[in-house]
Amino acid sequence: MLLVTGITGHSGKYFLQELIKNKYEGPIRCIVRESSDTSLIDNSGLNVEKIVGDLNSQEFINKAMVGVNTVMHIYNIHHSPMIIKAAINNNVKRAILVHTTGIYSNFKNASEEYKNIEKEVLDLTKVPNCPTKITILRPTMIYGDLCDRNMSKFIKMIDKLRIMPIISKGNSLLQPVNARDLGKAFYTVLMLPKETQGKAYNLSGNSPIKMIDVFKLISKELNKKTIFISVPLGLGVFMARVLKIISIGKIDYVEKVQRMGEDRNYSHEEATKDFGYKPMTFEEGISIEVRQYLKARGIK
Template identity: 45%
Template sequence: MTVNDIKSQTGTASSNSHEVLITGITGRTGAWFLRRLTQEKAHLGEMTFRAIVRNHADRRLIEESGLPIAISVGDLQDDQFIHQAMKQASTVLHIAGIHTSINVVKAAVNSPVKRLILVHTTGIYSNYKSASADYIAIENQVKALIANRNIDITILQPTMIYGSPSDNNVIIFIKMVDKLRFFPVVNQAKYALQPVHQQDLGDAYYQVLINPATTCNKTYILSGKAPIRLIDMLTLMATYLEKQTVFFSVPFPVAYCGACAVFALTLGKVDYRERVQRLVEPRAFPHDEAARDFGYSPMDFATGIKAEISAYQSQKSQKSQKSQKL
């Protein structure tokens, strides 16, 4: 697909350029999207970009990319700022997260924007109300805001995201396996998950961006290659960490009572109740539609976790060397 094809799909064929406004480009998956853009720079034609970044964000990858990316420094909670940043945009790729989607969409409906790509979450499908209620409300409000307006929308719903020592998800398990000789799991940890690597998401954002004809006005689940049980994930981690970890099972009622006790003893300041509940909630989701519509083909968990553990060990070694010098 050429840039001119994208222009015609978004109603901007008469414009000199097609500006894409991006949020979250300095984040973990946003950085992978930027890498993919950089690789494809010869094919971007007249497409230009504007990135909304926070004042303290590391902009080196943007500056070193060689891409035509203008930078707007500000806060996605600032309605006036978002509206100003969106003045020339025809497409918005919102990677920064579901909790700021409403502000972004409100600005879009009062701007030249013709296409929205929003990165949300499969947390919307959780059986636990506190995990899903907010997400459902946000998506419903987003759809209400664009109803009867000439704006196309694509919603992307990643599963558990992993791929770096700062992923805030799988890295927690990696650290626990690394430190604990005896590792407690709930109900034998035989529940299927389908984590998705950050790189696969960055590539997916790019593919959705350049394929409006097949992706507009659709919702896509972005999951890893195949489901994997939590116990098998943990075992893989132990293998790559070269640890002889012993996993032992704790019945769910015992684990949940423990979480309730912690909640009570800390007067509600530490709440692991829902985390324990979600440890026994299957979270595997197929990505067939994404594969069909834009060729989504994510890596397998064994490949992704091996790379993440290598990065974790390298980071750990660097910290150890620094502490020894001190």
């Protein structure tokens, strides 16, 4: 039995498409919310059992884990320790955990939390005779369609603004990964337990790209003429802090602005070596997403 969390989410739906495409034959148990759109699951033709529940409940997770031999945890890094505790208690053989390259950030306060979560997971599985072997997957900034929380916002901004501010000339490096490539990677790792057991992989995009070039590509795909104005990092952070104070903490972009001055490119060499990971170029991926955006607006 394969247990999957987050299968109706952004990258989860592409993992489901890979299961369908490859005609996965084993039984699958999916944890979903009451509000989840499960139409793709319902029409998948796969041997799927849906269960509705709260991943914040250790009791629920323990029950969901009964009879499971592999877990694909896509939903949220913060639930990983609870997932692993339940897996160990139920003698689950394998857990694939989708985490984040945010663990490497020099600015993001949550990076410490990510590090602590991974340490807890590793400590749980290092005990003698632990039945559960883990693989950790760390995607970079995820994009791919209008459901993403990253490029879709940039696309809307560039579509609406003729003049757009950009931090420190946009020279920081990104390596966004398309959710379609993640879906393929999740499936490949699932099917290669021996090759990937006990390892952690960065899942980044094809190659690093400067933030300014990201914006220029989006502007080109939208057929817009956008003027980019460089804003010093210090000024950007100051303005974000002022906004946070004015909004009484409701609008907090301080860390997001700080990270715009930070390189976020990470090698996926190990993933390529171990399971043939080969992501699409950003040019190809952003073209797909902009076309979706224009179609949604009724523009051909």
